[in-house]
Amino acid sequence: QVKLLQSGAALVKPGASVKMSCKASGYTFTDYWVSWVKQSHGKSLEWIGEIYPNSGATNFNEKFKGKATLTVDKSTSTAYMELSRLTSEDSAIYYCTREDYSGLYFDYWGQGVMVTVSS
Amino acid sequence: DVVLTQTPSTLSATIGQSVSISCRSSQSLLDSAGNTYLYWYLQRPGQSPQLLIYLVSNLGSGVPNRFSGSGSGTDFTLKISGVEAEDLGVYYCMQATHAPYTFGAGTKLELK
Numbered sequence: 001q002v003k004l005l006q007s008g009a010a011l012v013k014p015g016a017s018v019k020m021s022c023k024a025s026g027y028t029f030t031d032y033w034v035s036w037v038k039q040s041h042g043k044s045l046e047w048i049g050e051i052y053p054n055s056g057a058t059n060f061n062e063k064f065k066g067k068a069t070l071t072v073d074k075s076t077s078t079a080y081m082e083l084s085r086l087t088s089e090d091s092a093i094y095y096c097t098r099e100d101y102s103g104l105y106f107d108y109w110g111q112g113v114m115v116t117v118s119s
Numbered sequence: 120d121v122v123l124t125q126t127p128s129t130l131s132a133t134i135g136q137s138v139s140i141s142c143r144s145s146q147s148l149l150d151s152a153g154n155t156y157l158y159w160y161l162q163r164p165g166q167s168p169q170l171l172i173y174l175v176s177n178l179g180s181g182v183p184n185r186f187s188g189s190g191s192g193t194d195f196t197l198k199i200s201g202v203e204a205e206d207l208g209v210y211y212c213m214q215a216t217h218a219p220y221t222f223g224a225g226t227k228l229e230l231k
Contacts, residue, residue, distance in 0.1 A: 035220075037168075044211065044222050044223065044224045044225050045168065045211060045213075045222040046222070047219050047220040047221065047222070059218070060219075061218075061219035061220075062219065063219070095167055095168070100173075103156070103173050103174055103177075104156050104215035104220075105158050105170055105173040105174075105215070106158075106160075106168075106170060107170050107179065107180070109167040109168055109169065110167065111167055112167055
């Protein structure tokens with residue numbers, strides 16, 4: 001079955017960077033886009049961007065350009081997102097999702113990574 | 120960016136009651152090819168969101184048929200015909216017609 005297993009929670013200092021992972025299994029990793037979604041505490045969802053593992057092509061929400069970097073390792077079927085120059089506004093849960101590009105929907109979600117930015 | 124306005128923000132229901140959630144878009148979600156990229160997700164307490172409805176009215180895999188979606192253009196509705204306890208949580212609509220993809224603020228379904 002399809003699974004997206006994300007890395008554990010992170011506590012990071014303001015100004016630092018954090019890199020999180022999303023390991024896919026149960027499907028051909030290179031056939032589907034991977035999107036990342038942010039959920040600030042008690043709030044709604046924001047789409048950060050997406051990456052196509054087969055080519056490395058990316059699309060971003062303008063709001064997150066310069067903040068998020070998306071990469072993949074095809075050999076391990078793992079997607080990564082690095083967030084830089086962290087502030088308290090970046091404290092949130094971050095989800096990776098499998099994106100069905102024929103319908104542009106997120107059919108599988110990871111369990112989420114809680115990032116806390118605090119000194 | 121496209122703004123999706125969900126109403127109500129909170130919905131109290133009894134088990135077995137039928138309820139509806141509205142999602143209104145600030146722009147038409149019909150694209151030039153005739154597709155409407157509007158979705159509904161449910162986030163149960165402490166869980167990741169899960170897909171309920173895709174492309175306005177198509178049921179996601181494994182989703183019970185008490186859920187249904189309808190609408191066009193800028194007005195969309197999710198209906199639950201006979202709420203069950205497992206349906207409690209926050210419902211989000213999402214659009215992917217216009218970049219960037221955007222979500223509504225959510226509708227919390229709770230037991231009355």
